Amino acid sequence: MPPRIPIRVALPRFAAINCSPSLLLPHIPQRGIKYGWSTAPPRSKHKRFNQPSAGLPALTTGPAAALKRRENTTPLRTGVLAIKKGMTSIFQGKTRVVCTVLQMDQVQVIANKTREKHGYWAVQIGLGARQGRNVTSPMLGYYEAKGIAPKAELAEFKVRDQEGLLPVGAQLLPDWFQLGQHVDVRARSRGMGFAGGMKRHGFAGQEASHGNSKNHRTIGSTGPSQGGGSRVIPGKKMPGRMGNEFRTVQNLKVLKVDNELGVVLVSGPIPGPKGRIVRLQDSKKRKAPALPYRVKALEQLDERQPGLQEKLEQARLRHLEMQAQRQAHVAEV
Amino acid sequence: MNAAVARQSMGCLKAALRRTRYQKTWQRCLATEAASPSTASITKNAYSQRQHMDKQKVSKFQIWPQVPSPRATHPDPMPTLKQQEIARLDPTGARTRLFSRDHADSAKVGDVLMVTTKAGEPFSGAFIQMRRRGVDTAILLRGQLMKTGVETWFKIYSPTVTGIDIIWRKPKRARRARLTFMRKPKHDMGSVDNLVSAWKKERYALRSKAKQGGGKQIRR
Numbered sequence: 001m002p003p004r005i006p007i008r009v010a011l012p013r014f015a016a017i018n019c020s021p022s023l024l025l026p027h028i029p030q031r032g033i034k035y036g037w038s039t040a041p042p043r044s045k046h047k048r049f050n051q052p053s054a055g056l057p058a059l060t061t062g063p064a065a066a067l068k069r070r071e072n073t074t075p076l077r078t079g080v081l082a083i084k085k086g087m088t089s090i091f092q093g094k095t096r097v098v099c100t101v102l103q104m105d106q107v108q109v110i111a112n113k114t115r116e117k118h119g120y121w122a123v124q125i126g127l128g129a130r131q132g133r134n135v136t137s138p139m140l141g142y143y144e145a146k147g148i149a150p151k152a153e154l155a156e157f158k159v160r161d162q163e164g165l166l167p168v169g170a171q172l173l174p175d176w177f178q179l180g181q182h183v184d185v186r187a188r189s190r191g192m193g194f195a196g197g198m199k200r201h202g203f204a205g206q207e208a209s210h211g212n213s214k215n216h217r218t219i220g221s222t223g224p225s226q227g228g229g230s231r232v233i234p235g236k237k238m239p240g241r242m243g244n245e246f247r248t249v250q251n252l253k254v255l256k257v258d259n260e261l262g263v264v265l266v267s268g269p270i271p272g273p274k275g276r277i278v279r280l281q282d283s284k285k286r287k288a289p290a291l292p293y294r295v296k297a298l299e300q301l302d303e304r305q306p307g308l309q310e311k312l313e314q315a316r317l318r319h320l321e322m323q324a325q326r327q328a329h330v331a332e333v
Numbered sequence: 334m335n336a337a338v339a340r341q342s343m344g345c346l347k348a349a350l351r352r353t354r355y356q357k358t359w360q361r362c363l364a365t366e367a368a369s370p371s372t373a374s375i376t377k378n379a380y381s382q383r384q385h386m387d388k389q390k391v392s393k394f395q396i397w398p399q400v401p402s403p404r405a406t407h408p409d410p411m412p413t414l415k416q417q418e419i420a421r422l423d424p425t426g427a428r429t430r431l432f433s434r435d436h437a438d439s440a441k442v443g444d445v446l447m448v449t450t451k452a453g454e455p456f457s458g459a460f461i462q463m464r465r466r467g468v469d470t471a472i473l474l475r476g477q478l479m480k481t482g483v484e485t486w487f488k489i490y491s492p493t494v495t496g497i498d499i500i501w502r503k504p505k506r507a508r509r510a511r512l513t514f515m516r517k518p519k520h521d522m523g524s525v526d527n528l529v530s531a532w533k534k535e536r537y538a539l540r541s542k543a544k545q546g547g548g549k550q551i552r553r
Binding site: 085086088089090091093094096101103104105106108128129132133137140141143144147148149150171258260261262263265315318319322325326329 | 387388390391393394395396397398399400401402403404406407409410411413414415418422451467468469488490491492493
């Protein structure tokens with residue numbers, strides 16, 4: 001069967017022939033000074049007067065101000081990715097403490113983000129492993145340049161300043177966390193699927209009897225009628241998808257760390273089912289581990305994996321080589 | 334007469350239909366049997382288009398070796414962790430043995446147990462139910478306080494539980510895992526104080542006998 005010729009392609013558009021560009025403009029008045037548009041030249045360059053040397057108070061908005069504002073609540077050190085393995089309990093003295101077991105599987109530093117280049121300080125962390133065939137070409141090139149095997153999961157952890165950045169390729173083990181320190185755990189909650197108003201938002205529902213007919217768990221009215229706008233206000237709580245959204249549990253205590261098993265035990269429950277990938281980082285509302293411990297942890301990183309910088313350099317060179325090969329191959333084809 | 338004939342003919346039709354149906358399935362079986370081995374032998378060693386593309390893609394990149402993973406050595410850390418905690422709380426393994434399934438002389442539901450805690454008086458009652466959860470393994474005892482039925486859960490590995498004794502063994506094995514029927518007035522065991530006092534008396538007698546025996550040995 002021959003391919004069908006699209007009939008409409010050849011026909012010229014009516015508007016393209018007859019209308020000049022000015023006629024194509026919408027008839028709604030949207031072009032004018034009060035809509036934020038003017039033909040006049042800009043009246044001044046306000047940045048000229050807002051320099052730090054002008055003797056004005058520091059700006060309270062903008063990227064620098066935002067970083068300053070968040071300084072105290074940004075952790076000093078990077079967090080890690082882990083997999084929720086289940087819950088158990090341990091006895092501390094007489095008291096029984098329930099805890100969640102998190103396994104850190106091949107947690108590595110992938111990249112650092114800097115204030116100069118990206119606008120903030122952060123560490124990119126990877127977890128687990130992925131087969132090369134299940135990774136896209138751009139990402140394969142990314143890992144190639146880092147000298148790291150493809151990861152199952154990537155995440156970014158903001159840190160306060162330059163001190164928090166780590167050497168690329170360093171593997172973080174559970175003793176990155178100090179026994180007894182506090183961490184914030186962030187994970188997606190269990191997905192509940194499409195849920196009604198009673199389950200999703202805790203609505204009261206309707207009565208079982210007194211003439212009620214087939215409306216026992218419905219949400220009822222969604223707003224006033226004529227006079228109240230005759231519309232449903234945006235954000236009205238209604239039935240819909242419930243769960244599977246990021247939830248943070250703050251200030252969980254680290255009860256146990258085990259490098260051999262690769263586990264961190266934190267007190268209490270955390271969101272999500274077993275097997276969920278979670279993010280844990282030093283608590284933003286509690287004190288970070290003391291300076292000697294932080295220094296020791298960094299020293300241990302160096303001891304366990306010496307020469308990370310050289311490895312990275314080698315990987316970069318290898319990446320350039322492979323890139324040239326790929327480009328040559330493309331040119332041939 | 335007419336009706337019977339009609340029924341007979343219907344029966345014939347039914348049988349004939351059944352026969353054709355069987356034949357059909359038989360043919361279908363043969364057809365698939367004949368077709369499957371030839372296709373399988375061709376595709377077994379060949380890559381699909383997609384697999385080929387994947388291999389080609391991967392071959393263009395350097396893939397670096399992986400760092401050591403605890404997932405390889407300990408895919409599931411939970412049993413190990415539970416065992417570690419049990420070993421810490423019960424170094425002699427006495428508690429594990431007392432409630433193990435493998436020993437005939439372990440405590441079984443239906444027995445009367447006495448749990449001594451650091452907190453206060455020992456609590457004794459019928460062993461109604463057991464919840465086996467590794468370190469969190471717990472037992473439910475139903476006793477009586479001030480003529481009121483009282484049930485209490487005890488974590489068997491808890492450091493606050495200093496001792497668990499079997500006061501009385503049920504002569505016949507309980508045929509339920511959970512003896513919830515013992516809450517009903519008809520089956521309620523009521524107070525177990527008489528059993529406890531009998532057990533204490535017996536134990537006292539045994540102890541004194543042992544002492545006497547020991548004394549004799551010293552004399553010799």
